Amino acid sequence: MEIGLKYFRWHAVLWLYLFILLLFTVGSYFLYKWGVLKSLRGQKIYLVVCGLVAGSYLAEIYLRLSGDLTTYSEHREGVFVNPAERAQKTWYMTYQPNQVNVLCAGSEYSFERHANSEGFSDKEWSTEKDTNEIRIITLGDSFTEGDGAAADSSYPSVLRQLLQHGFAQLKVTVMNAGRCGSDPWFEFKKLHDLLLKYRPDIVLYTNGSNDLLFDHLMYGGMERFAADSTVKNKIPNHRWLGLYEVSYVFRLIVGVAGYDNTLFGLQDREKNKTKAIHDSKLLRMDYSRLAVENNFQCIELIRPEKDEMENNSYRFDLKKLLAGSDTLNNFTSFDLLHFYADSLHITEEKTKEYFWKLDGHHNARGYEAMAKAAYSSIYPMLDRK
Numbered sequence: 001m002e003i004g005l006k007y008f009r010w011h012a013v014l015w016l017y018l019f020i021l022l023l024f025t026v027g028s029y030f031l032y033k034w035g036v037l038k039s040l041r042g043q044k045i046y047l048v049v050c051g052l053v054a055g056s057y058l059a060e061i062y063l064r065l066s067g068d069l070t071t072y073s074e075h076r077e078g079v080f081v082n083p084a085e086r087a088q089k090t091w092y093m094t095y096q097p098n099q100v101n102v103l104c105a106g107s108e109y110s111f112e113r114h115a116n117s118e119g120f121s122d123k124e125w126s127t128e129k130d131t132n133e134i135r136i137i138t139l140g141d142s143f144t145e146g147d148g149a150a151a152d153s154s155y156p157s158v159l160r161q162l163l164q165h166g167f168a169q170l171k172v173t174v175m176n177a178g179r180c181g182s183d184p185w186f187e188f189k190k191l192h193d194l195l196l197k198y199r200p201d202i203v204l205y206t207n208g209s210n211d212l213l214f215d216h217l218m219y220g221g222m223e224r225f226a227a228d229s230t231v232k233n234k235i236p237n238h239r240w241l242g243l244y245e246v247s248y249v250f251r252l253i254v255g256v257a258g259y260d261n262t263l264f265g266l267q268d269r270e271k272n273k274t275k276a277i278h279d280s281k282l283l284r285m286d287y288s289r290l291a292v293e294n295n296f297q298c299i300e301l302i303r304p305e306k307d308e309m310e311n312n313s314y315r316f317d318l319k320k321l322l323a324g325s326d327t328l329n330n331f332t333s334f335d336l337l338h339f340y341a342d343s344l345h346i347t348e349e350k351t352k353e354y355f356w357k358l359d360g361h362h363n364a365r366g367y368e369a370m371a372k373a374a375y376s377s378i379y380p381m382l383d384r385k
Contacts, residue, residue: 013246017057024053056249063248071261075358076105080245083218083263084235086181091189091229093182094119103147103180105359111150118194121145122156122176129199133171134382136163137195139187140206141215143303143370144178148361155362158371159378166375167382175200183215184283184300185222192290200296202381204374205287208303209315212276217264221279222286236263277320284325284333291330298330299377303370304337306360309351312341334377336370343376344369 028046036042063069073081095101095115104110113121129135138144138156146154156176163172177187177195184207191203219233226232241263243250258266284300291298302321308314314337325333340346346354346369354366362370 016246017060021053021057059252060247060249063252069248069251069255069261078106082241082245084233084237087218087233087235088181088186088231090231091186091225092119092194093179093186093190094194095121095179103142103145105148105356105361108356108359109148111146111148113145113151120175120177120179121151121154125175125198127197127199130171133173134167134202134385135198135200136172136174136202136204136378137191137198137200138174138176138178138204138374139182139184139191140178140204140301140303141182141210142178142180143362143367144206145176145180146178146367147180148356148359149364149367153364153367155367155370155374158368159374162371162375163378163382166379170382170385172382178206183211183219184280185216185219185224188283188286188290189225196290196294199294202378203287203291203296203298204301204377205298206301206303207280207321209305209308212280212316212321213269213273214262216276216279217262217269217272221275221283238263273316277316280321281324284328284331288328288331296330297332297381299374300325300331300333301374301377302333302335302337304340306351306355308337309340309346309354310348312337312348332377334373336373339373339376340369344372 031037037046071080073079097115097117097119099115101113102110103113116122116124144155151157154176156174160174175198177190184205187205218235219231224231244254287298304314322333325331354362354369356363
């Protein structure tokens with residue numbers, strides 16, 4: 001079905017442009033036959049129209065070949081996908097129990113995941129806990145689940161290996177509860193309702209630009225969770241979406257007007273940045289309260305995207321995001337970007353070695369770096385034990 005969909009959509013676009021060209025050719029024939037093109041004025045207008053048509057076709061070809069306006073779904077799957085088609089419908093970001101999933105990005109990579117009976121990409125978990133056992137639950141999006149690497153190379157898996165080596169006297173269990181497409185708000189709901197029964201000692205959750213500038217833009221904060229167990233979203237339903245899908249020239253035009261591939265306008269995106277920071281602070285307080293009530297330590301990992309590592313700067317104001325986090329009980333924030341630069345010495349030139357070139361997810365080396373950062377954030381807590 002996926003191959004068929006890609007084939008159909010690609011040819012549908014091709015035939016659309018051929019049909020427009022055919023209409024133009026037929027129209028030109030009748031204009032000539034009716035004598036409209038015999039006058040000098042008619043010829044000038046016709047030449048201008050020909051130039052516009054030819055220019056739009058050449059521009060379309062150039063924009064498609066350059067790939068600058070290609071959406072993430074087109075890069076990854078070869079087809080345009082309206083964000084509304086994949087919006088989360090229910091409260092919990094989990095897979096079907098015992099489901100086999102394939103995390104793939106075109107021809108770049110393909111890795112299998114096997115969900116446990118709870119719907120998480122990990123082995124089976126037991127609610128029974130040993131007296132000397134330290135349990136760590138990792139929450140987050142695709143960078144936590146480990147999209148872009150084998151299951152044993154995800155950051156929670158590598159973190160488990162590091163902890164077993166560094167704290168051999170402790171029984172350390174790392175539980176990967178991350179899910180592709182999730183964000184800190186979905187993960188909090190999952191932790192609060194589904195995961196506390198496992199009695200964690202430490203909870204790690206990731207936060208970053210994709211969560212603040214994309215996921216929050218689509219769903220908002222805790223107000224997304226409707227009383228009927230559904231999820232509300234704010235994804236715009238533009239009448240021009242069909243044209244946006246088939247025409248890169250049109251994407252360029254709406255881009256100049258302030259829209260990007262989120263389909264939100266510039267004003268909406270800028271306005272939401274302030275609310276995203278505000279809601280993140282409120283969420284941080286919720287994590288802190290939950291941690292105190294259930295006797296665990298919570299760590300927020302601020303995770304950089306590829307371009308942020310290259311520029312050594314976040315796309316949001318880090319100081320505003322972190323303001324007040326040091327006053328919360330059982331809670332701390334840890335900045336991965338500065339750890340990468342200062343402790344692992346990942347320079348701008350080396351950044352590409354930690355990400356897939358086209359997809360933008362970490363490769364195995366990137367997840368190893370992420371695990372080392374998480375290990376550094378946990379070390380003081382386990383060292384006291």
